[in-house]
Amino acid sequence: MKGRTVILIDDGIAMGSTMRAAIELCKNRATRKIVVAVPVAGREVAEEIGNKVDELVVLEIPRYFRAVAEAYTKWYDITDEEVLDLLRESIREKNAEKL
Secondary structure, eight states, X not given: OTTSEEEEEOSOBSSOHHHHHHHHHHHHTTOXXXXXXXXXXXXXXXXXXXXXXXXXXXXXXOSSOOOGGGGOSSOOOXXXXXXXXHHHHHHHHHHHHHO
């Protein structure tokens, strides 16, 4: 990570504790640039996070924000196995494109 641009992505920022920890890790590893990109965040936490990074991209800052799940039509937790299946499928598709 040293000397590189790191893009931190999450499904949204509610309280910001996870994102703050990731930002500190990047700073401790001497990254060149830190970019945070999320679809939704509260105004106060977005301002706070924005002051800690080189660039912040937030697609929506609702007027009355209480939880990340509010911004999604269909919100549910996925298992580690589902994530791995999606990654495997993506790799298969990329390998098929090369043929």
